[in-house]
Amino acid sequence: MSQASANLSREATAQHATAREPIEAGDPASDARALRRCLGQFPTGVTVVTARNGERLVGMAVNSFAAVSLVPPLVLWSIRRESSSAQDFLQAGHYAVSVLADDQVELSQLFGSSHPERFERTRWQAGLHGAPLIEGAIAHLECRLEQVHEGGDHLILVGHVERYARFEGAPLLFTQGHYGVAQEHPALAETLPPSGPDAAPLLSDAELLRQLVYASQRLSLDFESHRQALGLDMPMSRLLNRLLEGACERAELGRATYLEPEEVADGLAGLEQQGLLCHRDDGQVELSAAGRERQAAISGSAGHYMKDKLGQIAEADLAAFKRVLLALGQD
Ligand SMILES: Cc1cc2nc3c(=O)[nH]c(=O)nc-3n(C[C@H](O)[C@H](O)[C@H](O)COP(=O)(O)O)c2cc1C
Known part of the structure; x- marks a missing residue:
């Protein structure tokens, strides 16, 4: 273990030893919103899941996506039973998952809404079985719908991955009700970049926007x-x-x-x-x-x-x- 990670580990253990007072706690049945806030403590990526059912295209922002198995290659996500797209996803029998990049917040918001022109406003290409693949995503997974499980007010759709593609880029994150970007933990950064007037700039122009968003999120959480x-x-x-x-x-x-x-x-x-x-x-x-x-x-x-x-x-x-x-x- 490196010195930085050893320090981090000691700090983490020390923090762990101090019991934290919960901000909210209780019976999930009495406050569904509080339960949602509790679940939001778990960070996820953001995907857009799409399908073609006959002539109809459906697509929605989804953060319940998860990997299940490598052999056979299985993934899952869950859809609200009441969603206007649920029947189309079941009937289509296939779906495509596009893992969004950190510059695709607007796209996530568009597909998180019921906007009727979601596909007209988005650059995409038809993949296997006509399911749209979102351009600019950092991964595509094209799946055959293999199993559907009951999951309370949601249905769990397990898919067999038939084809995948991975692209350059950083993922968009979602946690505590907010979008975020991934950054290496500062305590694990072994060497700091040189500073002073002669040193190379700490941030490239391209990284500036990401750093602005990150700083704003850090301050807001703090x-x-x-x-x-x-x-x-x-x-x-x-x-x-x-x-x-x-x-x-x-x-x-x-x-x-x-x-x-x-x-x-x-x-x-x-x-x-x-x-x-x-x-x-x-x-x-x-x-x-x-x-x-x-x-x-x-x-x-x-x-x-x-x-x-x-x-x-x-x-x-x-x-x-x-x-x-x-x-x-x-x-
Ligand atoms: C970041 C994000 C993640 C979401 N994850 C899910 C999800 O996993 N399952 C789901 O059913 N809806 C999810 N939604 C909501 C759907 O995207 C939204 O309900 C849908 O696009 C609206 O159409 P509908 O009302 O017909 O379902 C998510 C929305 C956002 C913004």
Whole structure:
């Protein structure tokens, strides 16, 4: 074992020894949303599973995909029984899995919706049995539907892989209700790249976007304990932030906050439970007085948090960073 991984292992063991208090716990039957949040602690990749049933193409974003067996080559995924595509997937008898790359978040969102023009808006090619293979994916697995198992409100579709293809690229990840990117664990990085004016740049231009997303996710996860102290989670806090600007249609909130429809529904339910929302006669939602107070508290907390974080960075670097961020954000 290397020194870095030995250190990591010691730290992990030490952490393990300290019992953590659960944030939520209980009987799954009493709160399905809390159970979903618990399951979301397990990170997955994101795939788009497609099929052709006669003249009809079906396709949906899927993160329940898993490898089952190498010999014979089997994979599985599960589909909601109530899904409008369930019957087509069963009747088609074949399906194709496209494993999405880290620059395919929009595609995942498109196939996570019931948008009628999903395929018209996507570059794909017909594979075996006409099942669409998504371009830009990092892997394709073309499967014959071999077994269907009951799985409560889902059906488990086991497929025999007939053909596969692997491409260059990094996977898109999904965890704790958010998209993410994979990065080597910093504690395992044996050697740091050289720094200083003469050293090669730490990040290539192409890596910059990924690093921006990664930094934003790290900060957001790190800020979680501050939100929790105020009885909020990330979706609730983003919704509060948007609603501070004024009343909003429920349908518009997802677009304005970059949250998934389920996150918007969960977030609004959580805010409502705490009396932070009002429903207007015209169907829009707005903040109650208590909601505005809570929003002020969270933005105060965010201000302190960022000040603390940025305090560790040299002033000149920070000024340059702000200029770059503003320039990148301009149309
Ligand atoms: C990241 C992500 C993963 C998903 N995983 C699954 C899944 O494993 N099984 C499933 O039935 N639906 C899953 N969905 C939801 C479906 O993609 C979505 O319900 C479907 O595209 C909408 O059509 P429908 O309402 O007809 O099912 C997922 C959505 C997203 C965004």
